Amino acid sequence: MFSRSYKTVVTLPPLAWVAVFLLTPYLLMFCYSFWSVSSSQTVVHSWNLSNYSELLAKPVYWQTLLRSMGIAARVMLLSLLLGYPLAYFLSFYAGRRKDLLYQMVIIPLWVSYLVRAYAWKTILGSDGVLNTSLQYLHLTSHPLDFLLYSPFAVVLTLTHIYTPFTFLPIYAALEHIPRNLVEASHDLGATPAQTFWKVIFPLSIPGVLAGATFAFVLSLGDFLAPLLLGGPSGIMISNIVVSLFGAAYNWPLGAAISLGLLVLVASLLFFSERLEKKWSFS
Amino acid sequence: MTSLSTPGSVASTQPVAKPALLSIRSVAKSFGRNIVLRDISLEIAEGEFLTILGESGSGKTTLLRIIAGFESASSGELWMEGERLDRQPPYRRRVNTVFQNYALFPHLTVEQNVGYGLRVAKLPESEIVQRVAEALDKVKMADHAKKKPSKISGGQQQRVALARALVKRPRLLLLDEPLSALDANLRRQMQVELKALQREVGIAFVFVTHDQEEAMVMSDRIALLRSGELEQVATPREIYSRPATAYVAQFIGHTNLLKGNVRNGIAQSGPLSWPASLPDGPVVFSLRPEQVRVGGSSAAGTVQVRGRILHQAFHGATELIRVGCADGLVLVTRTSAGNLPQQDVQLEFSASDAVLVRESPERI
Numbered sequence: 001m002f003s004r005s006y007k008t009v010v011t012l013p014p015l016a017w018v019a020v021f022l023l024t025p026y027l028l029m030f031c032y033s034f035w036s037v038s039s040s041q042t043v044v045h046s047w048n049l050s051n052y053s054e055l056l057a058k059p060v061y062w063q064t065l066l067r068s069m070g071i072a073a074r075v076m077l078l079s080l081l082l083g084y085p086l087a088y089f090l091s092f093y094a095g096r097r098k099d100l101l102y103q104m105v106i107i108p109l110w111v112s113y114l115v116r117a118y119a120w121k122t123i124l125g126s127d128g129v130l131n132t133s134l135q136y137l138h139l140t141s142h143p144l145d146f147l148l149y150s151p152f153a154v155v156l157t158l159t160h161i162y163t164p165f166t167f168l169p170i171y172a173a174l175e176h177i178p179r180n181l182v183e184a185s186h187d188l189g190a191t192p193a194q195t196f197w198k199v200i201f202p203l204s205i206p207g208v209l210a211g212a213t214f215a216f217v218l219s220l221g222d223f224l225a226p227l228l229l230g231g232p233s234g235i236m237i238s239n240i241v242v243s244l245f246g247a248a249y250n251w252p253l254g255a256a257i258s259l260g261l262l263v264l265v266a267s268l269l270f271f272s273e274r275l276e277k278k279w280s281f282s
Numbered sequence: 283m284t285s286l287s288t289p290g291s292v293a294s295t296q297p298v299a300k301p302a303l304l305s306i307r308s309v310a311k312s313f314g315r316n317i318v319l320r321d322i323s324l325e326i327a328e329g330e331f332l333t334i335l336g337e338s339g340s341g342k343t344t345l346l347r348i349i350a351g352f353e354s355a356s357s358g359e360l361w362m363e364g365e366r367l368d369r370q371p372p373y374r375r376r377v378n379t380v381f382q383n384y385a386l387f388p389h390l391t392v393e394q395n396v397g398y399g400l401r402v403a404k405l406p407e408s409e410i411v412q413r414v415a416e417a418l419d420k421v422k423m424a425d426h427a428k429k430k431p432s433k434i435s436g437g438q439q440q441r442v443a444l445a446r447a448l449v450k451r452p453r454l455l456l457l458d459e460p461l462s463a464l465d466a467n468l469r470r471q472m473q474v475e476l477k478a479l480q481r482e483v484g485i486a487f488v489f490v491t492h493d494q495e496e497a498m499v500m501s502d503r504i505a506l507l508r509s510g511e512l513e514q515v516a517t518p519r520e521i522y523s524r525p526a527t528a529y530v531a532q533f534i535g536h537t538n539l540l541k542g543n544v545r546n547g548i549a550q551s552g553p554l555s556w557p558a559s560l561p562d563g564p565v566v567f568s569l570r571p572e573q574v575r576v577g578g579s580s581a582a583g584t585v586q587v588r589g590r591i592l593h594q595a596f597h598g599a600t601e602l603i604r605v606g607c608a609d610g611l612v613l614v615t616r617t618s619a620g621n622l623p624q625q626d627v628q629l630e631f632s633a634s635d636a637v638l639v640r641e642s643p644e645r646i
Binding site: 178180181183184185186187188189190191194198199202203279281 | 378399
């Protein structure tokens with residue numbers, strides 16, 4: 001169809017972009033993770049595994065990683081519990097209002113992440129909307145302090161932010177289910193509940209897996225929500241990376257954590273992809 | 283012209299041999315302002331093979347979906363064995379459907395697809411296994427039991443869909459153009475198999491198609507739908523030899539429609555005239571091409587006309603010949619006489635073979 005030179009011209013810029021802005025930083029990070037920092041805070045370009053042994057030796061990193069994974073898992077679960085019914089309702093029962101409702105789910109994605117995180121801060125704070133309302137209604141006598149600067153606040157905010165990402169693939173999967181399969185199921189005597197569990201849900205599993213992966217991976221790497229709303233108990237692994245690259249000026253250790261996280265996420269993506277393939281029948 | 287008595291009345295409630303299994307009573311359906319079905323009344327007998335025949339947009343699939351329960355009628359009732367069927371959800375009706383593109387569950391194997399309806403009914407596993415095996419055997423798909431639907435051909439998917447519906451032992455099986463996706467050869471083969479299977483299981487079939495040939499081959503009775511109304515319900519032979527309306531006559535096979543007038547007991551259409559004991563007024567007759575003979579015997583009760591061959595179409599065993607006669611009359615005759623050398627021919631038909639039909643009013 002297209003000439004060889006045309007193809008080269010068209011594909012070169014994106015390839016160059018990926019090489020310069022994606023692969024090179026990864027490579028640099030990879031190198032940094034095997035270097036170290038001297039006492040005078042300069043990077044020593046000697047190859048060793050000290051960063052990785054430090055990560056394994058100090059429980060703070062492990063604990064933070066586990067907490068981050070716990071938060072990500074909760075966000076994933078909550079956004080599935082919110083996103084699936086929403087997608088199911090929209091796909092099967094919304095009728096003519098489908099497009100409007102779909103837009104309403106998408107619109108929050110256009111609002112800056114920062115704005116939404118700050119919004120939760122003003123809602124959950126001790127002088128926030130929620131606490132003042134509760135006190136006004138005499139349901140509590142003093143502000144509830146677990147609302148803000150806690151893992152709860154982080155989970156709540158991340159769920160709010162990432163639920164559309166879970167909703168979208170599930171909705172797409174549900175939209176792809178031929179409606180005559182649902183009719184065939186009813187025709188064969190299956191009740192609506194049986195039809196859901198035996199036909200609709202199994203066929204939507206690729207969407208569920210994609211949505212769950214989105215929510216988990218995006219939450220795991222998040223640093224703004226814990227920074228703004230997490231407080232000391234809500235710190236996540238990315239906050240440690242940020243501080244290592246910033247205030248602590250220990251790029252090699254930060255790079256080692258990042259690389260570990262990258263390997264973790266990449267293997268998650270790999271397995272979720274495998275599972276999705278296993279469950280798709282087109 | 284509606285004052286004329288017509289042979290074979292519209293939607294004839296022709297007595298059926300066995301008691302009615304399903305009665306459709308004055309069913310109408312509209313989507314918004316769009317009227318899809320008007321006043322459909324139809325009885326389906328136990329063990330009968332009834333075909334709902336019609337062009338696309340005639341409402342035939344909608345009628346089927348109303349029986350299955352996927353659509354609800356705007357008015358009218360469905361009765362099955364003394365119970366209102368139309369008030370039951372589809373999953374309670376003892377009616378099963380073979381869908382147009384089969385609607386097999388892609389995540390289940392052939393075996394699991396067939397067993398689905400028995401499993402949701404929570405039958406004992408041993409019975410499910412046995413009935414599934416029997417059903418797959420019946421449609422010759424036992425060898426493919428463990429395959430996923432995507433791994434078998436269209437014709438095989440068709441058989442699985444049939445087995446999946448029949449294994450439920452329904453009182454009534456609905457088939458929505460099940461053969462339309464198959465190629466011509468397989469299609470003819472499946473027509474024969476399907477008809478044989480229906481005889482064997484003795485379940486009433488309601489078969490929807492737009493193919494009049496298919497309808498003729500397979501059906502005990504044909505219900506011809508046109509723009510949401512029944513034109514005629516009759517056996518294939520009756521509908522062919524005694525079409526109620528001009529539309530039916532044209533839709534089923536080839537025909538010559540002779541428009542004309544009756545005056546003083548004589549029917550007149552262009553250059554043709556013959557005695558007809560009908561009241562005076564405009565009339566339409568249907569005359570099948572095979573009733574028109576080439577050559578003249580001038581026997582009593584025949585009508586003769588001369589004409590010139592316009593076109594000759596070879597159809598294998600027979601040929602259809604268009605003959606132009608006087609006054610712009612064109613008659614089509616079916617003959618097995620082979621290639622006719624002469625351009626001018628004598629045609630003749632028996633006056634009794636010209637069937638009076640009602641003019642079909644234009645409908646939108």
